[in-house]
Amino acid sequence: MSEAVLTLSNVGYRWPGRAGFALTVPDLAVALGESVLLLGESGSGKSTLLSLICGAILPDSGVVSIAGTEISSLSGGARDRYRAEQIGVIFQQFNLLPFGTVSDNILLPLRFAPARRKRAGVALAEATQLCATLGLPEGVGSEKASALSVGQQQRVAVARALIGHPPLIIADEPTSALDANSQAAFLDLLFAQTQTHQTSLLMVSHDPRLGERFDRVINIEDIAKIARSAS
Numbered sequence: 001m002s003e004a005v006l007t008l009s010n011v012g013y014r015w016p017g018r019a020g021f022a023l024t025v026p027d028l029a030v031a032l033g034e035s036v037l038l039l040g041e042s043g044s045g046k047s048t049l050l051s052l053i054c055g056a057i058l059p060d061s062g063v064v065s066i067a068g069t070e071i072s073s074l075s076g077g078a079r080d081r082y083r084a085e086q087i088g089v090i091f092q093q094f095n096l097l098p099f100g101t102v103s104d105n106i107l108l109p110l111r112f113a114p115a116r117r118k119r120a121g122v123a124l125a126e127a128t129q130l131c132a133t134l135g136l137p138e139g140v141g142s143e144k145a146s147a148l149s150v151g152q153q154q155r156v157a158v159a160r161a162l163i164g165h166p167p168l169i170i171a172d173e174p175t176s177a178l179d180a181n182s183q184a185a186f187l188d189l190l191f192a193q194t195q196t197h198q199t200s201l202l203m204v205s206h207d208p209r210l211g212e213r214f215d216r217v218i219n220i221e222d223i224a225k226i227a228r229s230a231s
């Protein structure tokens with residue numbers, strides 16, 4: 001496999017106080033520029049796996065590495081900065097700051113990530129360019145994020161993930177609020193951007209029909225041991 005952007009090795013995790021659920025991932029790697037769709041039923045641990053990859057939670061055992069750095073080896077603040085540098089995240093609910101403008105929201109990750117800010121060049125111009133590329137109306141940058149439609153907010157969330165070209169994009173059910181046509185358009189935009197910049201993409205979905213567009217489709221049951229007994 002070509003250079004891996006993401007590797008997990010013998011990773012084990014239990015949520016504190018929830019003895020019934022345990023996730024173990026022996027070996028997972030995502031290569032530079034590779035797009036991977038992660039499928040799995042509700043409660044199987046997909047969001048938990050993404051939280052481990054982002055360093056929002058740390059594994060009880062094993063190693064998660066992003067671009068060659070083991071994220072558990074970083075202290076809390078350094079880990080937050082490393083995440084902001086290396087990973088663009090698109091959440092299910094977009095997590096936009098409602099009272100911030102569209103530009104504020106798109107530029108937010110750059111605040112904690114100087115190298116990514118440098119890659120973005122003139123950051124406001126890059127944000128405006130991304131808005132145009134993603135089909136948002138001219139002048140949208142100064143609008144309040146909460147004033148936009150759901151589909152437009154989703155594009156803002158994509159622009160925020162893409163700005164400054166982090167090597168890895170993580171997306172948790174980003175199309176769940178969209179109808180089938182908007183879903184296809186959304187994926188067109190996302191793939192056009194990730195292919196241009198050789199960005200790796202790991203996207204979680206319930207919908208196996210999306211799989212044909214990805215380099216690889218993984219069912220979480222095939223890469224992880226999942227214990228789900230009642231606690």
Ligand SMILES: Nc1ncnc2c1ncn2[C@@H]1O[C@H](COP(=O)(O)OP(=O)(O)OP(=O)(O)O)[C@@H](O)[C@H]1O
Nearest residue numbers: 015016018021040041042043044045046047048049
């Ligand atoms: N923040 C949390 N605190 C405690 N337990 C959690 C937390 N997040 C998830 N869990 C538990 O971890 C298990 C796996 O949940 P997770 O959300 O990772 O699954 P999922 O596959 O993403 O589900 P869905 O498709 O419904 O989003 C569940 O038992 C859930 O209750």
